[in-house]
Amino acid sequence: MDDATLRAHLQRFGFSEKEVDTYLTLLAHGAAKASTIADDAGVSKRYVYSVSEELADRGFVEVDDHVVPTMIRARPPEEVVDHLITDAETIRPALENRHTKTEQATEQFEVIKSRETVLKRITELIEHSESELTLSLPADRLSAVADELRAALDRGVLVMLLITETDELPASAEGLASITRIWREPMPAMLTADDRVGLVAPAEMLTSSHTETQAIVFAHPQLGPVIVGSFVGNYWPVATEVAVGDPAALPLTETDFRKAVIEATLWLRTEGSLNARIEGRWIDTSEPVSFEGRIVDTTQGIVEPTNSQFPIEASLTVDHEGTHVTVGGEGAFIEDIEAERVTLCNDS
Template identity: 80%
Template sequence: MDDATLRAHLRRFGFSEKEVDTYLTLLAHGEAKASTIADVAGVSKRYVYSVSEALADRGFVEVNDHVVPTRIRARPPETVVNQLVTDAEAIKPALEARYTRAEPATDQFEVVKSRETVLKRIQGLIADSESELTLSIPIGRLSDVADELRAAVDRGVLVTLLITETDEPPADCCGVASITRIWGEPMPAMVTADDRVGLVAPAEMLTSTHSDTQAIVFSHPQLGPVIVGSFFGNYWPVGTEVAVTEPTSLPLTETNFRIAVVEATLWCRTETPLAARIEGRWTETNEPVDLECRIVGVTQGLIEPANSQFPIEASLTIDADGETYTVGGEGAFIEDIEAEQVTLREA
């Protein structure tokens, strides 16, 4: 687990950023004085004492104030995790007793009239994305979402970004996306996160001081793929590619097929021979598939030069024991295999 993911998990347990810094510093030392932790974590000694007491109450550390100076010791991670599991199991019966099962909420749509609100919604969608994000945004608004985009890339989200109303790559576009294109014309601001939530806003809503237009924020499992298809089918091909990320280190396991295809493309272009494990089903018989194979071809339209017949086409061609098969993602029917999980490694 990388550092960013670990920090995110700790925040889910109620840690603030400074508490994360303090706790990770203490873990690295095992046991230390408050002044040592304060210097390394970049916080005050008084704050370390306060945080340590809070962490001790939650079972993460032990504070020995019977010695001078006070020593703070991290409890063994196995002990901490076991205690968390025990606590969670202890409250489970009470939670179940209070739980009332409800039908899922109906699909939601929100009409937004304010430019500031539109930007906040876009920032929120980027921040909440888990695996894949598509975004078109005018050059003048890139700085408003750049930090959220870089954070998404850092946590492994596939970010495809189309920057509009510019014919020159922006100076600050490094690291904001996995694949970046530019286009000199205006277009609607479109964002989708994980194929299920998103926003569509007229171009002038983000560029004009006064606009009577409105944006639509949606949460709809059928609409998300439609917006993604429109983004890649109608707008992505007209853009000019200006930046592409480096491939992620191998081995790599992905349940998002589009990410697997992008990574395979990037590695194949380094002339690295790829092996793979494909788990899914045969599209003709619906029988399960679990194949060890070699990647012998990639078809895609996201990265130049594209070799797909249409922009959203994405597939792998594999060789398994001398037999050649094609692999597609969720809903595949033309390909031989519908993949549910792909593991890539160097052959």
């Protein structure tokens, strides 16, 4: 985990930026005097004493004021994590109880009127992505989200990036995505994360200082796949593929079927042989099925050369007891199997 991601996670636990600086400085020392921490973290000695007491109450440090000068020690990380888990488990019953009493929101929308807020929301959605990310953005706005895209790749997120308003791959775009395409024309800024949440903003909202247009951020179980379908079906095919990253390390277990298909495609093209463990159900009988077989082929419209009949089509053809069967994802109906989980592994 890089430094920026670590800092972001600590801030989610309620750390301010100064508290992060102080705590990371103390971790680097293990144990130190307040004056040493203050000098290295660029804060006052008085602030170190104050924040150390707060961090001690939260289980992150120990303050030994029985010696002179007072020593501040960072608790071992495994103890800190155990303490956080214990706290989380303690409040779980109360959270679950309150959750059952409240109707869960099934859809959420936010209307945005400023460019700065659009970029902020894009950054936040990238930071919280877990499996798959689609993003279109003008070339001159890439720098605003470059660090977050790199961090997403490091987390194993499949990143499909379409850079608009450019004829060539910007040097700054190297290493930002799993698959990168470019298109010289403007298009709406579109983002989806894990088919759950996303954002759509008119092209002029990111290129013009004065516009009356508005962007929409959404969290809707049906809208996410629709936006992905528009991105992959309408815009992705007209763009030019300019960069493809290496496949993920194996074994790789995925519930995101499209990601499994893309990773399998990349592996087959580099290594030539790959197995898959399929867990799901037979579509004609709804009976559960679980088996491991050699992947014979993939069908997809994301990585060139594509071979799908329509852009969002994604499937695996797998050898099952000497017979080739087709495997689709959630909602599959033309394949033989609807997969719930796919594990890609080396052909043994």
